[in-house]
Amino acid sequence: MLSPLDPILPRNAGAPSYWSRLYGSSRGLAIARAADQHRGPLLVVTADARSARQLEGEIHFYAPPDAKLNVITFPDWECLPYDVLSPHLDIISQRLLTLSQLPAWERGIVLASVPTLMHRLPPLDYVAKHSFVLNIKDILDIDVFREQLVRTGYHAVSQVMQPGEFAVRGGLIDLFPMGSPTPFRIDLFDDEVESLREFNPESQRSGQKLNGIRLLPAREFPLTSDAIQFFRRQFRARFEGDPQKVALYRDVSRGAVPAGIEYYLPLFFSDTATFFDYLPTQNACIIDANALGAAHAFARETEERYLERRHDVSRPILAPHELFLMEQEFTESLEKQPRIHLLSFKADEAADTAAATDPVSTVAFDTRVPPRLPVDYKADAPYATLFDNLRTFQGRILLVAETLGRRETLRALLTDNGFTPEDVQGWADFLAGDMPLGLTISDIDKGLVLATPAVAVITEVQLYGERAAQRRRRVRSSARDPEAIIRNLAELRVGDPVVHEEHGVGRYLGLQIIDVGDGPTEFLTLEYAGGDKLYIPVVALHLISRYTGTDSEHTPLHRLGGDVWEKAKRRAQQKANDVAAELLEISAIRAARKGRACPPRDDGYLAFADVFPFEETVDQARTIDEVLADMESDKLMDRLVCGDVGFGKTEVAMRATFIAIQGQAQVALLVPTTLLAQQHFQNFCDRFADLPVRIELLSRFRSKAQQVDVLTGIANGTVDLVVGTHRLLQDDVSFKNLGLVILDEEHRFGVRQKERLKKLRCDVDVLALTATPIPRTLNMALSGLRDISMIATAPDERLSIKTLVCESNKALIREACLREIRRGGQIYYLHNEVRTIERATQQLQDLIPEAEVHMAHGQMPERQLERIMLDFYHQRFSILVCSTIIEAGIDIPTANTIIIERADKFGLAQLHQLRGRVGRSHHRAYAYLLIPPRTSMTDNARKRLEAIEALEDLGAGFTLAAHDLEIRGAGELLGEAQSGEIDEVGFALYSELLSRAVKSLEAGDELDQEQPIHTGTEINVHAPALLPDDYLPDVHMRLVLYKRIASAPNEMELRALREEIIDRFGLLPDAAKLLFTVTALRIEATPLGIRKIDAGPRGIRIEFYPNPNIDASAIIELFHSAPGIYKLDGPQRLRVLTATDDIDDRVATIRQVLKTLSVDLH
Template sequence: GAASQQDIEAGGGRERFPAQPLPNLAIEAKANQPLAALANFLDEFSGRVLFTAESAGRREVLLELLERLKLRPKTVDSWPDFVAGKDRLAITIAPLDEGLLLDDPALALVAESPLFGQRVMQRRRREKRADANNDAVIKNLTELREGAPVVHIDHGVGRYLGLATLEIDNQAAEFLTLEYAEGAKLYVPVANLHLIARYTGSDDALAPLHRLGSETWQKAKRKAAEQVRDVAAELLDIYARRAAREGYAFADPKADYATFSAGFPFEETPDQQTTIEAVREDMLAAKPMDRLVCGDVGFGKTEVAMRAAFIAVHGGKQVAILVPTTLLAQQHYNSFRDRFADWPVTVEVMSRFKSAKEVNAAVADLAEGKIDIVIGTHKLLQDDVKIKNLGLVIIDEEHRFGVRQKEQLKALRSEVDILTLTATPIPRTLNMAVSGMRDLSIIATPPARRLSVRTFVMEQNKSTVKEALLRELLRGGQVYYLHNDVKTIEKCAADLAELVPEARIGIGHGQMRERELEQVMSDFYHKRFNVLIASTIIETGIDVPSANTIIIERADKFGLAQLHQLRGRVGRSHHQAYAYLLTPPRQQITPDAEKRLEAIANTQDLGAGFVLATNDLEIRGAGELLGDGQSGQIQAVGFTLYMEMLERAVKAIRKGEQPNLDQPLGGGPEINLRLPALIPEDYLPDVHARLILYKRIASATDEDGLKDLQVEMIDRFGLLPEPTKNLVRLTLLKLQAEQLGIKKVDGGPQGGRLEFAADTPVDPLALIKLIQGQPNRYKFEGATLFKFMVPMERPEERFNTLEALFERLTPKTA
């Protein structure tokens, strides 16, 4: 479009047409009405016009929009087909960003992008956001096997039995079949799938089974609603304190920051770069930062922390880095000192490896502001430690701190910037991030050349242990052997020495003196021995690139986050690493432990920490957001519903309203137009894929979201059959009806009726005008029922009539 002379392939030969770019119709459009601008252009332009869309799905959407202008372009396969044809208007698929105008012959090429200005770009951005939502929807439904517990917002917890096609009013419709206590069945129309959620929060076998029509469910919902109100109020109190206190907006250290960033010896992964940018923006803003960075072991979270620390120190503030173990404090101290070596920054560590005299000197220097970055364990939270000008707190592996320490951190939250780093966020932390109370960044892209750790879950026996040890030692590597019982650790070392005489064995555990432990770790790092038998002290230990096998005894005794952390001790270089999770015989393992081991074995991919945390959320319950209780009312109603109620309560309290949790959650209007609205089996045979699409259609929140979904379906499965088009249009009508406060829409060949809610925003005068203007067509029946007598034989007529009626009832904004 940019060239003045454009070679365009036409028919068989090549012709030269003098071409000029088409003016941007969206820019010319008044009040951003591209269709109006297009209509004006077509009135003035007498030549032939070819519209182009990015894909088959976008083409169908464009055709629907042009239909509003009563334009029906012919579909052609290519530019030569258009040039050779005679039709004035045509449409084809071509990924063009620019339009084109030709004088002789008079032809115009109207590309979709310029027609809608930035619409396509925004759509791409929105798709990214939608992907996150879709993941949540899919997470919600993926494991929906027959017999799985599901929650219906109005009827409680039942069991899913599959999809069934039933005939209602002589029209086929698809329903979700749920079974309740005493064999009662409930058929849920696919249009109401947003009322259904998977029951998560505890073991499927322990999920309740409610009786239809009983009070049990309503009571459970009421109790959960009361707790949700309290939680929401407390949350908002923390939020309000943070919002009311002006956070410190750090100055942007432009050139120095660029120099510091250039000192990073690796290439940032895309996720890491995005996270670094997000943290930087948070720190430069005047609101206190509270961001959770979730990234697998060795995925570059420390660099994110270093850049944040650089901004804080550059801005004249002090940084406190809280770590759970002395070993990790030491490792961070070494890393930070190396990274800041070229800058006038004082880095200090406070841990058990320091003498009392050294610690006291550090405390005094902190109070005077002489130390820029201090790294320490929970010693830093003691009352006698005063930090003169604290600007940033970085918390590594928050789940390792106790509740009391977390309460102290919570008090800090409203005052300073907080950055939390974790490989597997614990359910409560994840819960807070998922419910939007804290900002969440996920680093899921592994560094280049990194291999995932191969994980084996097996019963413990000598031959397995011997084979695993020898495989690593013969390739010159080192092994972590985890034995978490200090009393028998010496015996374990003797047994291993007998089993594999060539192994050089060292022992490390938390009850050793600091200096001794430090020496053991240093010796292992420098390869003075090649097998380290240790307790869980190594969980957040030092990086040993040549240690690429870990053997964990009694793996069934560990939590999911802990197993993931321990497995992360190996595989930190480009060598293939192995993790052996040894267990007693199957019958001695609890069902929960079995689930944890299955979860860890199934998530061997790099970046699995987030998935594991979400699994953990389901295995042991979500954990109350505040306070010490770990499961609360969440068990009664299921995690998904609880989170939805909480989200609504937080929104309401934020607006200064009382949260009304008694009104149905997202029930939406009921619409029956007596026409088939489903995804036919011959269009999409996979029941599971249909279920997910039904859920996504039912959960769409606006017209753009529905259009994008329609585009995706056409591009994936082909042109939509009539019943599916009906389903999409019905959902759109439902969204419009909801905006107008209409509870029920009933329509058939001879007309229909609308039932209004008491708080409808529709202007009564608009209704009176309709009735006065056409008394034979419109009338009221009672206070809330509005009847219309319009012949609507064909489905198309029903949709058009209702869309036009809703348009007339929509209050005009000034």
């Protein structure tokens, strides 16, 4: 028998060889070692994409570090044959990179699944012919370069975020090439490339300098005018009828890229290639078990889908043999390579027999099946099996943890039980050493046992089962940063309502450059009631906030000079004071009472945490730490955990429950609906199954006898955790030792229940969970009163939800449902009219007779509704026709398609919540928003749908939808009574009023309601201070940057912003420099209590607020420093008698005055 450390590859094509007895991850080891010895590239063929990803991880782990092996996966499109969807741009990018590198590869490993290899590809010379290199000092004509990029399939955008995009701004070009992990910034001096730098797409900040970059085409087909003409000729030759009636033909004719165009690839070329054509000579092939069976299954599926679709005249399709290798062609292509078949474990016995008769073609390896070493939490010694194995194994052992944190947990566990593991870099480091027990980090799933040398690898999956970790599907250059999304947010569109702090709600009409006598100045134009216009200089944008309240199309505007706004503001301030007082009162009572301190986390907790089947996200881990730290202290906890649906709030609740029960306290979990109670009950029972914990469910659907039994258990303390609806708040429920109350979606309880909860807050730890985004502004206003934890990071394995806005048609609905059913999933079909829902259900059943369809809506009897929802949860039928009752429904991981009828009637927030019902697993989820013809929709509805269609990224959807959910979030924290005031003054301003009220009450001061919120300084230096449109032509980008400049809280942030703008758009022109200078002066002058500085050619006038923050001695010092220059003009005005036309001199004088006046402040 051979060791996987010394495998042998066949040299020539011909009869295949077979490898058997490769157990655990030894196949990855054998492949890595074989590739190291092989002179050419090695193709590894797997049955599916998941196997390819798993094998890639094993090969990376076992590859010799000095071998410098290239290991890449040629990714699958993740679309069904003849799909109307296109692959994600990240996937296209990785595929093009692989195709560009393969022909020149000398050695390395490329992994690909069978369906991927059976797709036909562009001709061999396509990628090279449409790629080009750009170096420092190259001469570049911007117009020609732009045209070249568009021809190769790149998209012009205003801000580059993903592969295949570019942006031109003057002499700067931002470009994200396909196949590159980062975008690049090209800086031109005249027409010469002066610098090339990487940059971060989130922050837009530049990084490392480069000497040259290579640009690949943006698609697997060309879009030049010649290619489009060729496509049109081929299309007309293949398909009968009028091509102008086919939307796809019309789209390509005008240079657009319609979804699903990849399934028309042969029409762009006179001939296509296969993946095998791209492989250089000297290659060999390793074929995983089940690969040939997968080829047969894929060929059958392709043929079935072709037969279903071939008669659709609105989207004619090509025959399978034009797009894919047929099964026999695929097998023949494999047979032309020197090849090895890996035998499945079932075939090993047969292989042993074959090896005896044909020892040349079959090689058996000397490996053993890795043992399962399950952690048993019910046992007194949960890790006994592992420890026995460590003591009895006759050889050396390498333990593999999945992350740094888990490695440290494992180390502590081993050390506490008498073992001394040594840290190693990886497999090679361990093999080269002589330590008996090693510890390293990797994400491989399967262990390994070798006979010679006697070595074992033990992974976390062997300890905790298949659920030990989730894998990252795609490596992204950086996680989405919610703050960056908000910061770069396209916040304001023309026609949107905004709030001016002094004048009320007006409508934003855009930016306008006006010369008011001192050169051009840029103003924000607002329209008020009666058509009145207000022009706000861009330096004063800190007084403007986005209005979030009622529907933006129907927002009532205020009248300039009227008193309605002042009254509304006064009412809102009074309400804010009341809210602040109530919050402070509860806070004070809680602070005066001591809570119970739960015991600190021990091995039992660590073992419980280890069973969590997923890798914690950063936000989730931080939130868990915050909650447990609260519980371990002796202060009462009142914490709100806010995170999007499916982002891991329930696990936070489970960890808190474990700690509370461990501290001998009872836990109550309150939910708004019986369905949610049922699901939480099931989830908690599953998670605590191995622990001596009694969990019960209390809702009015349980029988009288059951309820009495549960109530008795609650009263005598034998029930540790009770899950229930508001039934738990009734008077007959009496806990023996209640220590923790967990509230799910608290805002959905009624007023009476909230009053009960308010009393509870003064006695026990309270943990509230919500999927409604709580905005940061409100979060800051309440800091210290109620603790808030945010989980804004999506779990690694969750793919973004593919959202399609399309006009309703039966073929599309049938296709969407069948795609989901075929992959074993379920579908929500949202029809929000109870009157006609029965008819809609019947129509859908007629359309898709192969599926079982049921309906659910809020007017059904509750027991019937519960039964239907539970049947859907247990996958007893495939399609649920429902109303918006599912908006806060139960979590169904297998439901990954939602179809929403008349999506134009929903708000953005509601669409986001509904869409969040799907995408709870690692499968790509689909949301179809069905609309009437676009011409019959309102502008607002059209805008909403465009916005949600664009929000594919998970965390991004959460953060962007926060704008429209702010009102809901405010009601959640403060109670619904405030919604009226928030509607009147807008959310952002209400938050500031509340923040001010909290601060003044805490300090014990009387609040001066006449005092404006922003006592900022208005500065006019009588010279242009703006971002000129020839420097930054994009009006919207200018607006966002003006807002950020005006809102900069200190000089440090202003300086960072200045650096960023220079980085992104080039050196600042004089007017932009002056804009930053004036803003810096305003930041310096505001704390002094200066209302206005007017610095003209004939002198400077400074006006103060009443009671400015200036010492009289500073004024005296000013007069002494330059007698005759300074003059007091009334109690609140100071004049500086220096006449100068030079702007720099005026600025220097203002700086000197501010420095002298602020001397005592510093």
